[in-house]
Amino acid sequence: MKQHNEEFVRKLDLTSVKIRKHIIEMLYRAKSGHPGGSLSAVEAIVALYFHHMNHNPKNPKDPNRDRFVLSKGHAAPTLYAALAECGYFDVKELLLLRQINCMLQGHPVCTHIPGVEASTGSLGHGLSFANGIALAGKLDKKDYRVYVMVGDGETNEGQIWEAAASASHYKLDNLTALIDRNFLQIDGNTEDVLRLESVRDRWSSFGWYVLEVDGHDIEEIIDALLTASEQKNQPTMIILNTVKGKGISFMENNIDFHGVPPNEMEYKLAMKELDTVQKALEATL
């Protein structure tokens, strides 16, 4: 049931385009990094940071804040761009991604970057970490929520299933996980590398409440996040049906752009495509 006004949704779409531009710019300058999985994660991260989550960039350590854990840490550019646009740090930092003596490390680090909750990069840890936050919230009777995004390939990791069992065992209804279901990992299609289907049945058989949305439709994501928050006695998994490389025609569903940044020509082309989308969106506002 979509109930948000058109303008509100267009604004978030516009934010998504801005984040995508940051991602392309960052990776082009860094000459390394992961475009595909960063681009597929954009709308969910925008929905969380620019609408759904209760957080305060002026007070990143507020004990009552909602938390977001980016378990698929290679999508760091998306998280960094969102944090910068929210005001956790200067947007100029983004251009220094992966440079020596600079804050923004190749993968998220909680010790140096304001707003980063967990150090990730080694896949498979984040859901467990989020469980820890959720357990602490229950213990302290706080009503913050914790959100965690995992990659679909990432769920090959055994630890994910330890954590899946644990979250359901402890009835962590203050936890919402999101899986970036883009069907690609490094060595190929997820179903060829190590079959994941049925993703829905697997998570529900572990005791999770499962929702499925178009992972590039802000409205659907927002509605699902809200539904998840109202769920009692069990954690929720939102399956985000996404396209790896989303938003840049030649990167979409292209496995070669998992971990290779755009070259100069690709960079220009990508920015041009995003500019066009941005202008079209701005015209509607």
Place this chain on the structure above:
Amino acid sequence: MNKKEMANPRDAYGETLVELGGKYRDIVVLDADLSKSTKTILFAKKYPERFFEMGIAEANMISTAAGLASCGKIPFASSFAVFATGRVYDQIRIDVAYSRANVKIFATHGGISVGKDGASHQMIEDLTLMRVLPNMTVLAPSDAIQTRRLVELMATTEGPMYARIGRANAPVLYKKEDLKDIKIGKGLVVKDGSDVSIIACGTMVAQAVDAQEKLSQDGVSARVVDMYTIKPLDEKLVIKCARETNAILTVEEHSVIGGLGGAVSEVLAENGSPTKFKRMGVQDMFCESGEPEELFEKYGLSTPHIVKTVKKLIK
């Protein structure tokens, strides 16, 4: 010092957790289906709401502990040394050490005195694995009394920490008052002497004390150091021993590679110490099932071995 009295450091751990649990409401405890053995069950009974049974899922336990720590909790995560380190090295590396999480990994059943379970359960690499991690503090308490004191210090000192104790009962080496001023990052001279310094940790401190008595009967004056902190190592004390005694022997229930012996040798080498030096421990091999005493005898960690090695070293 009365070393005839025996006590189990695991009981000391469990009981201290219960005491501290009353004092510090932020202490939480996690275990991976070994709470009866690690003795975290004592805490579980007293504070069930702050005890998390994680099942046989150690990786999840460590990362969950880090998440709890990120919210201000002081998590103690326990299992056998073999499962609490090697099994979950990556989780400790990223979520605990790199993140400077205030997680206390407290392992029991370290070393070969685990005994009959055999080499699969005899962890002889944990001190090395934990020592190499940046930001990590590494402790090896030597008796039940010191275990109590170090658990208190772990709870009240910020930062990632690993501690390991053995399975078996251990001779009581200390009185509570002896240890009220000990600090993390220091070692303790248990017996003074001038011919040789035996620097030991964990279960081997009691063996070293026994060896010291035998040696003194034979006219050898041995100093015994309880190096309960493996990292950060008390380098000053090591150098002092090198200056004041003619030889240094390290003894640990652990591989000779990279643990206490490794740490001490690094300090000696970098300081150009001419002091004679030898490492005792497990000689780069997996051991086997057997009684602890049989294993110490076969793998060169019994008191007579220490006595013999000292005599050879100072000759």
